[in-house]
Amino acid sequence: MASPRLGLFAIFALAAGLSPLGTSGCTSTSDSKSDTGVGAIVFMKRVHTVVDGQGVRINVSGGNGQVIDYERYEPGGSLALLTPPRADGKLVNLTAAFPQADLNGVDVSFDARQAVFSMKKDKNDRYHLYTAQLSEGENYEVHQLTAGDYDDINPIYLPGRRIAFVTNQMYTEMGTRSDEYEHARVVTQLATISVDGGDADRRLFSQNLSHTVSPFLRHDGKLGYSRWEHLGAVNDVKLFTANPDGTNMIAIAGEHGKPANSLINVREYQPNVMIGVATTRNRTIHAGSLVKIDARNQADPVCLDAKANQAGHACLDEEHVTYTVLTPDVPTMSTPSPAGRYREPAVLPDGRFLVSWADGPVNDLSEQSETPPDFGIYLYDAASGRNQLLYNDRATWDLGAVPVVARAEPPVIGDLAGRQDTSLPVRIGSIDVTQTSLEDKVTGGQFKDTPLRAALKDAVAVRIIEGFSSEAAKGVTMFGLTMHEGAAVLGEAPVYQDGSWLANVPPYIPVHVQPIDKFGMSIRSQGLWIQGVPGEDRRCVGCHESRTGQGVPRYGQNPTIAEQRQALNFVQAVGDRYELPWDKNETASKPYVQQILSAKCASCHNASTTTYYEVSRTDPGTGQTTPYKIPVLDLSDTKITAYYDQQVKEWNASYVSIFYPSAMEMGRVTVKGQVPKMWGVPGSARESQLIAKINVKAKDGSTAWPTPLHPEDKGTTLTDEERRVLILSMDLGGQYFARQNTGFVPFTSGNPVAPGTKY
Template sequence: MGRIIPTHRTQQKRNHSAFKLFCLFSLLSVQSYANEVDAQFKALEFDLTRTAHFEKVADETFHPAALVTKADGDPLDIILRRTKSLLDDISKMPDAPDMIGCANKLQSLNKQAKTSNDRKALFAEVHALRRDIAFANPLLNFEKILFIKRHRSNFSHMCDQYYGAHARPGGGVFVLSNPFGDNPQAKNILPEGALKGGSFLSPELSFDGKQVMFAYVDGTGDPKHIVHLEHERGHWDEGCCYHLFSATLDSKGNGSNLKQLTDGTFNDFDPCYLPNGRVAFISERRGGYLRCGRDCPSYTVHDMKPDGSDIRILSPHENNEWQPSVLHDGMLAYTRWDYVDRHGCVAHHPWIMTPDGRDSRAVHGNFSVKAERADMEMDLRAVPGSHKIVGTAAPHHGQAYGSIVMIDPRTPDDDAMAPVKRVTPEVAFPESQKGKQVYGTPWPLSNKYHLVAYDAKMQKKNGRQGDKSNPRGEYGIYLLDAFGNKVLIYRDHEIACLSPMPLRARPKPPVLPEKSDRLEDNPKMEGTMAVMNVYDSLLPWPEATGIKALRIYQIYPSSVPSGPRPHETGRRIAEASDSVNLTRGIIGTVPVEEDGSAYFKLPALKEVYFQALDENGLAVQSMRSSTWVQPGELLVCMGCHEPKNRAPLQSKKTALALQRAPSVPVPDVDGTKPFSYPRLVQPVLDQHCVACHAEKAGEGAPPLDRQIVQSKLGKGTTDVFRSYDSLIHDHAFWSYGDHYRTIPGEFGARASKLYPMLKNGHHNIKLSPEEMHRITVWLDSMSNFYGVYEKEGGIAQLRGEIVQPTLE
């Protein structure tokens, strides 16, 4: 027998005290409702065994009602107080319905709880009442929910889960009608017979609510087939790639006018309607691969016209990015894997840029300590009526599920949890804190209420093992609140229900003016950058430090996959650490004025980072992140990773660098673009060191010649000169010893053994200024051997030839 649940319109006219408690069965069937009650009861029983965890995260929790304390005796105690918090909050809302009946009933149940012997049965009654209260929320002023059905990916990794080759077939794009009533109905919006047999991903609704865009892969072709070194043509069989589609929705939620927008052998997914009329999305079209482990193409933020034409790159980042969404101020938020000269598992957090790809900056967490934070923050969405952002705290080695968090970009970043609050504190962060992949794809209705995907069974499983034991994932659509309540709206036990969003129009954020020349027919492929004061720094500079120049590096994407291949020679720059497996080249140096300002030109759409150099040309500070300029862009930075939440240091005068034309970077010595140890360093050793070390080999002098040997540094080996193998282990610099930040003055040549040895006159060797510079710049640049990734290019560099990267 079904319980009558009033719609939002009728709730205001009806007295909740008239509801009959025997009508408990609201979710499709008696058995499914009983299973839901039992699952929530058991989840709270489990939480009661973890009060120490809740005490630990109490200060990090968005609302204290979501905690479980020692004062909670059993699940009934918890649901009673959380329901009271929910009732009180809704009662205070504008346009709230008459909640007196619910309040009276809740009071009665509280009295019964003091004497009841069947507390689980009473829990079921409170559970039913809580659903009535939750669905009386004035925020639920919509009649349909758009969502997708989808099986979890075959591959549990933050990157691989989005390759069509790993998709499990099944699902569709659905509209849920009567979502807060007795009998919600899910209907596939696609025309009958369309897009059958494949998998769906990342739906997005236009601002007027009349268009839906999503990604689909049909699953044909060879999923193991991947093409290398042909980036302009893609990597996969076309049938193994996600492509973008659009459809028109009518007032009843029926779809029509289905169109395929992208094609080819690239994965395209995560579409996002932009206020300027274009569409941002994630694509592999930039080219490049993940730098650890296997055949794993990178994907970054692109944009296009709504019909799929005029595809352009917004982000030239060499690593992966995810899920662009528009914030209330018109900026584009997305998740970025920042993997520059540091550990690969510590920086996958929110970034923002303009919708035309300018001024990309980290929101927070880019240097956070792994154990204190989530590995990743994904599914970023702006909270209505707030500057805050909701997201999913997800794992690196796993899929995009975990715990729900609330991010406050205005809170100063402490490299820990200051800008982040846990909305679901019962779920620790996956991987970094050994939590489970329980929640996902949140859609905020306010700071306190969200539509989410939730799988109660996953909470009892280890996240990665859970993928094997529960491959489908039983994620249902829930209404989650800040008080710890989660109320089931709809579930399909055969397949996960994900990405719920109200099917209605929503406010369009402001259109930010286009200031990039990229939309011109023949854009000039350069921009400019201004640094106001390099001394305005988050970390203190060494005493009496004077910065005279900036060294500009370009990062080259990995042009070959990093998985096992039949060759090793020259395939990487010594597979050693997360610092030395990144190829780079020096674009040049530019002057820094006495007031710490710099103003210079940059090539457009090239990923770059900077080092601050002292009067001796030694690097004092180095970025472990990156940036770029769009064509025609003027990018302005206040300082060297200055505090983001503090006003910039004020000066009464215009920065000296801005009183002149922008500097043109002065190229560095041969062997620095791209890096080539045989051309940069070995000539100095040949001139001053090889013969002497050969003579004194019996006295323990290490060989410094060009003989090719296999060097082992870290996990892998690669062919290098014997001199490199002699120097790299003890005398060079290739590991910061800190996964997170660079300490000014404590890296590179300054932190190496080789530089002071030569500076102090090792065996009376006198290097020319250029020769000393060659050694210095090598040490400051992670002591790379190779500057290219391909086998053939590496062999050519061993021969001393100039080789250019295939991807820049």
């Protein structure tokens, strides 16, 4: 599909067989007086346009459609060393022995003598890690560090001759995670190796449910990284940090008030002050606006003084991060840009930044118009807000430039996890669950706009929920008509008089928690996944307590009551974990939702008693409009058809009645008739009108609402367990499917998380 409007020079150069590493003015232009203050840079050249006997093929968005996808491959890429970094510098192709290669991440060692990079040698290979010596005297020697039937990308150097990166390697009973919302794309997780041992010293971190990418080095020797957070309605990319052994994963920015959906390509240039790219979650080819991220504790003068602030000083304050968009003309959404878009900033010794920048709209529409964006290497000065071109080969994307300059190596952090038994549990808990810095209000049941700190005094237990995604459900890309992923209750740990609780949970898996009241309803559902490596202690002060405050046990109790009574054990096999599918539970000993509704509710609430409203969806391609008849309250198992998230499927009438009013928040439909109240609010039983209608009674005889119990007022009785099932179905997120009713079989071949394990 060639077009005369497409980068004609790029097509000419490729067709004529010109080297993509040519240094003539035809393939790169810059001011020969450009001064970066460093002697060389190393960067990746990635092909976007291929000319062959079949014509012209353009790959802009493939593998880059979402903000942190990684599977884009086109042959002909290379790792380039430019000395000095300007148009008349010497350009060396460090991977000339691999003419069909593509690259995905590069970093330079602390002594500036070596680079680590990710390379896929040809179409039959996977992305693996390599090192290249950066001295001509060492013949730019290349060594392979990792192998296997998986991809390793985005490497960075860590203190102590270790390398951090991300991988899509399978290593838990759940196999390789596949993000549920984005329909089974294989996601990446963090790992490390040693420079000397490679795969023989491979260490795998605990898993996130969605992508983890773009690790970066912090001043204190820890690594930071971007993490796609998908938990119910939460769907964005935040910044986290962890120790080099995978312990102590905590958020550092992006939970509160960030200027865009996603923060990626971040680099720290003074303690807890970072530069990165702010962008939307998709359609921008990993590019966006440059943003300064200041996560220092603004109330601590030492934190604001770069000279006085030493590694180890408690300066991080993720609740009050300030963001400064450095390129305000560049949109942080997917709309066309009047000022191009930026990728992959790197910090120069004098405080300026190397960036990749492309003019024009820079989104996946470039593929349709056959005008691929042209990323080149630029010097960006934050003081003036101007770019200065250093190098641009119009036939390739020039990405990920890193200065080749020696830098201080942060202190080595000892291996806290150790090489211990990988079956050891993770311990989680709180000193006092009521300690919180959140200003949320709680409504529903006994609460009416009650401050969270006061509402948490009603907590009697903490529910611990495992999350899983479409890797666990054959043929399922969404777990129902809600945004929530798969869920299993690992257990409910009691909250003692001093507010403490403690539990042991399986290692590596993502979990989130819900403090629950005496009625069994969640007071607040935590909106971040937490996880740990074997033997790790993840106890915190409270329920999202202040990072800059000091946690003090209630009544001065030390140890807490939970510690005195020891942690409850919630480690169990995958098949034994409590899940709650809506229909057709294959585990006969466990009730399911439709079973209760059919027995106790459907005789009064069915197709003959309900009213309807109409939802219409117009196909953007054909213009054809299709109406769907939605019941207001039919609690039977009658199958009806509904449209949700670009799919038309059959569901139980009860499920559509309860959850479709919240599903319509996805948009893309028009409504005719009166939409009913929110019978089911995914993730919140106390805000769900169905739970308010049936009401719920505690063991002390009190009810959550002052209204009569229903259907008892009509002569039918719901047991306490049946009410608990209905409450759980709301609090867990309103899933229709589960592992038990989709044929999931856990991965059990050997020990998938043993150090040094290879596949």
